[in-house]
Amino acid sequence: MLQSDTLKEKAEKAKKKKASLGEDIELEKYDQEEEGEHEQLESLEELPEKYKKDILQVGVDPSGEGRAGSFMQLDQSQICSTCQSESIEMMGIQQAMEKYQWLSDYMWKAVNVDTDKYTAEAALGEPGGYFIRSMPGTKEVFPIQACMFIGDQNIRQTAHNIVIAEENSELHIITGCSTGSDVQSALHIGVSEFYIKKGAKITFTMVHNWAEQVEVRPRTGILLEDNATYINNYILTSPVRTIQSYPTAYCKGENSRVLFQSIMGGQKDSIMDTGTRAILTGKNSSAEMITRAVSKDESQIYTRGHLAGQSQEVKGHLECMGLVLSDDSMIYSVPELEGSATNLELSHEAAVGKIAEEEVLYLMSRGLTEDEAASMIVRGFLSMDITGLPPELAAETKKMLDLSLQGM
Amino acid sequence: MVVVELLLEITDLAVEVNEKEILSDIDLYIGEGETHVLLGPNGSGKSTLFMSILGFPKYKITRGEIIFKGEDITNLSTTERVRMGVGVSFQNPPAIRGVRLNDLLKIEHHETDEELSPEMMKMVTKLKFDEKFLERDVNLGFSGGEVKRSEILQLLAQEPDFIMFDEPDSGVDIENVELLAEEINILLDKDKKPGLREKSGLLITHLGYILNFVNAEIAHVLMDGQIACSGSPNEILEHVRKEGFKGCVECCNPIH
Numbered sequence: 001m002l003q004s005d006t007l008k009e010k011a012e013k014a015k016k017k018k019a020s021l022g023e024d025i026e027l028e029k030y031d032q033e034e035e036g037e038h039e040q041l042e043s044l045e046e047l048p049e050k051y052k053k054d055i056l057q058v059g060v061d062p063s064g065e066g067r068a069g070s071f072m073q074l075d076q077s078q079i080c081s082t083c084q085s086e087s088i089e090m091m092g093i094q095q096a097m098e099k100y101q102w103l104s105d106y107m108w109k110a111v112n113v114d115t116d117k118y119t120a121e122a123a124l125g126e127p128g129g130y131f132i133r134s135m136p137g138t139k140e141v142f143p144i145q146a147c148m149f150i151g152d153q154n155i156r157q158t159a160h161n162i163v164i165a166e167e168n169s170e171l172h173i174i175t176g177c178s179t180g181s182d183v184q185s186a187l188h189i190g191v192s193e194f195y196i197k198k199g200a201k202i203t204f205t206m207v208h209n210w211a212e213q214v215e216v217r218p219r220t221g222i223l224l225e226d227n228a229t230y231i232n233n234y235i236l237t238s239p240v241r242t243i244q245s246y247p248t249a250y251c252k253g254e255n256s257r258v259l260f261q262s263i264m265g266g267q268k269d270s271i272m273d274t275g276t277r278a279i280l281t282g283k284n285s286s287a288e289m290i291t292r293a294v295s296k297d298e299s300q301i302y303t304r305g306h307l308a309g310q311s312q313e314v315k316g317h318l319e320c321m322g323l324v325l326s327d328d329s330m331i332y333s334v335p336e337l338e339g340s341a342t343n344l345e346l347s348h349e350a351a352v353g354k355i356a357e358e359e360v361l362y363l364m365s366r367g368l369t370e371d372e373a374a375s376m377i378v379r380g381f382l383s384m385d386i387t388g389l390p391p392e393l394a395a396e397t398k399k400m401l402d403l404s405l406q407g408m
Numbered sequence: 409m410v411v412v413e414l415l416l417e418i419t420d421l422a423v424e425v426n427e428k429e430i431l432s433d434i435d436l437y438i439g440e441g442e443t444h445v446l447l448g449p450n451g452s453g454k455s456t457l458f459m460s461i462l463g464f465p466k467y468k469i470t471r472g473e474i475i476f477k478g479e480d481i482t483n484l485s486t487t488e489r490v491r492m493g494v495g496v497s498f499q500n501p502p503a504i505r506g507v508r509l510n511d512l513l514k515i516e517h518h519e520t521d522e523e524l525s526p527e528m529m530k531m532v533t534k535l536k537f538d539e540k541f542l543e544r545d546v547n548l549g550f551s552g553g554e555v556k557r558s559e560i561l562q563l564l565a566q567e568p569d570f571i572m573f574d575e576p577d578s579g580v581d582i583e584n585v586e587l588l589a590e591e592i593n594i595l596l597d598k599d600k601k602p603g604l605r606e607k608s609g610l611l612i613t614h615l616g617y618i619l620n621f622v623n624a625e626i627a628h629v630l631m632d633g634q635i636a637c638s639g640s641p642n643e644i645l646e647h648v649r650k651e652g653f654k655g656c657v658e659c660c661n662p663i664h
Contacts, residue, residue, distance in 0.1 A: 358502045359502050361465075
């Protein structure tokens with residue numbers, strides 16, 4: 001799915017390039033499936049019942065109620081793309097490329113095609129992914145829901161998503177990623193590029209619920225123009241084999257603002273390596289990153305954060321709170337601040353510790369057992385107030401979070 | 409003569425904290441329907457006695473026993489004791505992020521519905537809380553008065569048979585003390601005739617102010633980890649108010 005030979009050449013060169021972070025994955029171990037393998041649906045309600053339950057778990061409502069539209073990719077096939085809103089345009093990325101010549105100006109501009117073998121694979125492999133665009137000056141209150149679903153065992157799923165919020169528009173997206181109950185292992189590679197024009201706002205809320213042996217390599221870049229806002233909420237509390245991601249926001253515009261809120265629950269032998277990065281170049285641009293992490297069993301959680309202030313009057317704050325619940329688990333918090341201009345403000349706050357005994361005893365003196373008390377405290381710790389969402393979406397997100405935390 | 413059934417029997421109790429003996433020779437018997445008061449200066453061991461009755465792990469019982477409802481609870485966990493009917497209102501409870509007062513009330517009142525029962529909501533209103541307040545993380549940023557009222561509200565939900573109150577009146581303005589006292593009286597069956605009361609209580613109070621509103625049968629003065637004297641709350645309080653607790657030292661060491 002590449003238009004220019006230069007890009008293709010670059011991608012070819014990066015085919016063997018290991019990522020700078022995370023365990024290296026042999027892509028060939030996973031089977032490539034052709035696009036169009038699964039048949040198209042009129043709506044998500046036509047999905048088999050077993051899948052409906054799975055996607056509901058990650059916040060994607062098969063009824064489509066309260067949603068501006070629904071998109072679903074099953075393995076490598078786009079099986080559904082419906083949009084009721086006149087403010088939003090949504091389709092598969094391939095269609096979009098055919099429809100709009102100009103889309104090539106957006107391809108691989110927020111994420112480098114030769115970042116590593118995963119971006120190269122997304123560029124050279126079977127096409128997949130969505131295109132979502134909110135029209136100038138529109139504000140759709142209902143969110144678009146998009147689902148990346150793996151239904152076949154040992155599949156290599158790739159997607160290249162492009163999201164554009166035109167000037168002064170507001171766009172809300174809920175993304176759920178999940179696997180069918182009979183899938184044990186698979187690989188998901190998702191490249192997502194966000195372009196937020198002047199005065200526009202995107203909120204992007206993503207819930208992951210992969211099978212225990214799934215490898216996940218998202219690659220995300222966000223470009224913000226003047227007065228643009230991006231809010232990213234990420235929830236992962238179910239076991240996964242490995243995930244490594246490091247979305248990067250480029251706050252190029254004046255007064256542009258980005259907020260990352262992440263909730264990580266490590267279980268079994270999951271290795272979760274997730275970071276968030278903001279490059280603040282626009283005057284008075286700002287970034288805030290908040291992470292809550294809990295490690296159980298033998299899980300390893302790396303939570304990284306990188307704030308780079310490159311011009312005057314930028315602000316950034318990074319916060320990571322972690323609870324280590326088992327001796328065999330680990331939380332590795334790596335906050336990085338990089339100031340390369342005068343008159344900027346960057347700060348971080350990180351704490352990794354244990355559950356306060358005093359809190360456990362307080363709950364026990366209300367009749368809870370020690371285990372009940374501990375899990376209530378952990379759920380409370382992770383159920384942070386996700387801010388920046390319109391009220392209906394906030395309530396919906398709270399529900400999604402509560403659902404994710406039930407398994408903790 | 410009415411024979412009072414004993415609800416709590418503490419005999420020859422000695423308690424260590426961090427390998428240091430804090431309490432010794434404690435004998436305390438509280439009958440069904442009785443309210444006792446525990447007086448004593450700071451550091452005399454009042455809170456230690458509370459936590460020991462509650463079974464917090466830091467408080468090691470090295471001697472003696474605690475019998476509750478006829479059962480030896482000396483080695484039971486806090487959860488087990490609470491489920492048998494022990495309740496407590498803390499002086500400075502910890503704030504727990506993400507755990508809402510609402511969530512706790514549901515557990516305490518054994519409710520499973522999304523919304524609290526009308527019965528529970530009545531108590532909420534009585535304690536001058538509203539639905540919005542119930543959404544708050546328990547004790548997080550609560551004022552002194554809110555902490556006390558929330559503790560009492562949780563006890564009303566729990567309906568324990570034996571309740572310990574740690575300084576329920578400290579840091580609370582007069583208006584709220586009366587409100588709290590009213591609810592404490594309900595919790596302790598004070599609205600019933602003495603012979604019909606089933607609930608018992610133990611009040612820790614520094615100043616005894618709450619006793620103007622809550623009647624107690626017996627007061628105990630704790631000095632240096634021992635019960636120096638027991639008797640009529642009014643007499644003892646009058647004494648303490650006049651002479652301070654130093655007069656009690658003599659009672660504690662009769663040799664001098």
